[in-house]
Amino acid sequence: xxxxxxxxxxxxxxxxxxxxxxxxxNPEIHEIADFVGDSLGLSQQAATTDAEVxxxxxxxxxxxxxxxxxxxxxxxxxxxxxxxxxxDMVDASQLEKRKQELPDATVxxxxxxxxxxxxxxxxxxxxxxxxxxVESLPKDKSILFVPDKNLGxxxxxxxxxxxxxxxxxxxxxxxxxREDVLQAKEQHPEALVLVHPECRPExxxxxxxxxxxxxxxxxxxxxxxxEFIVATEIGILHPLRKQxxxxxxxxxxxxxxxxxxxxxxxxxxxxALVNLEPRVEVPKEIRERAIxxxxxxxxxxxxxxxxxx
Ligand code: 13P
Ligand code: SF4
Numbered sequence: 001x002x003x004x005x006x007x008x009x010x011x012x013x014x015x016x017x018x019x020x021x022x023x024x025x026n027p028e029i030h031e032i033a034d035f036v037g038d039s040l041g042l043s044q045q046a047a048t049t050d051a052e053v054x055x056x057x058x059x060x061x062x063x064x065x066x067x068x069x070x071x072x073x074x075x076x077x078x079x080x081x082x083x084x085x086x087x088d089m090v091d092a093s094q095l096e097k098r099k100q101e102l103p104d105a106t107v108x109x110x111x112x113x114x115x116x117x118x119x120x121x122x123x124x125x126x127x128x129x130x131x132x133x134v135e136s137l138p139k140d141k142s143i144l145f146v147p148d149k150n151l152g153x154x155x156x157x158x159x160x161x162x163x164x165x166x167x168x169x170x171x172x173x174x175x176x177x178r179e180d181v182l183q184a185k186e187q188h189p190e191a192l193v194l195v196h197p198e199c200r201p202e203x204x205x206x207x208x209x210x211x212x213x214x215x216x217x218x219x220x221x222x223x224x225x226x227e228f229i230v231a232t233e234i235g236i237l238h239p240l241r242k243q244x245x246x247x248x249x250x251x252x253x254x255x256x257x258x259x260x261x262x263x264x265x266x267x268x269x270x271x272a273l274v275n276l277e278p279r280v281e282v283p284k285e286i287r288e289r290a291i292x293x294x295x296x297x298x299x300x301x302x303x304x305x306x307x308x309x
Contacts, residue, residue, distance in 0.1 A: 024235035089168035196232035
């Protein structure tokens with residue numbers, strides 16, 4: 001393994017590459033990455049890096065976003081088949097049809113969407129800034145939110161906006177039930193409950209803190225509490241334990257695993273750096289439209305953590 005990580009470092013320099021990794025990646029991928037973050041942080045890195053190559057350790061929509069924001073760079077996704085089932089729950093023709101049915105609606109797309117869907121949307125958001133993005137829209141405007149109905153409902157409850165939800169969800173987070181969290185609370189009565197907004201509303205109701213992955217980590221770091229129940233994908237445990245070595249973290253369920261995020265291996269990263277494949281490129285006509293909605297999101301710099309205690 002040491003030899004492989006050494007080769008990765010060598011090729012990274014040679015290729016003038018940067019390795020970006022989502023928190024849900026395996027721990028060994030965190031360790032070789034230049035930046036590990038949430039979807040918002042990774043988009044910001046992709047938009048501003050001066051590297052010539054971006055190796056994106058995540059899923060396809062993230063690499064596509066990087067390519068839209070940095071069209072002159074080579075973007076590689078080490079495992080071509082690493083997708084996001086939630087992003088695949090809405091495609092361009094379905095969204096076009098829905099827009100015709102709701103001609104006055106502003107389309108807000110979660111960043112977990114294809115480039116084609118972004119090209120048809122008015123503004124993008126991530127879980128870190130969804131509330132602030134929706135709050136920034138004119139009061140009287142109705143909103144079509146795609147594709148995560150759980151995040152959409154959470155945003156509607158925070159903003160009081162009239163929102164129509166797409167029927168999508170993240171299979172990993174949606175799988176978590178209220179009973180799982182209640183059981184974890186029974187086992188760890190002193191622990192605070194940290195919840196990602198892709199969870200069901202009845203799980204969010206049990207949260208002490210609702211936030212994106214970065215917000216969850218930052219909250220745990222500065223909190224006086226010593227124990228936490230974590231209701232998001234298991235990959236977050238590595239940075240939580242690394243950054244808070246004296247605190248205890250318990251998963252709300254052992255099923256909180258995103259299979260697609262776990263596909264990336266050190267071997268795949270090495271091969272991606274050597275061959276500069278598999279590449280992710282967004283066709284110009286899609287990119288030119290998709291960058292408008294991403295640009296609106298990135299110019300809205302507000303993010304807040306929803307603390308309920
Ligand atoms: P964040 O990166 O915004 O926390 O979202 C989690 C996620 O599901 C990414 O696929
Ligand atoms: Fe998609 Fe959920 Fe996996 Fe994130 S955790 S990539 S939303 S399936």
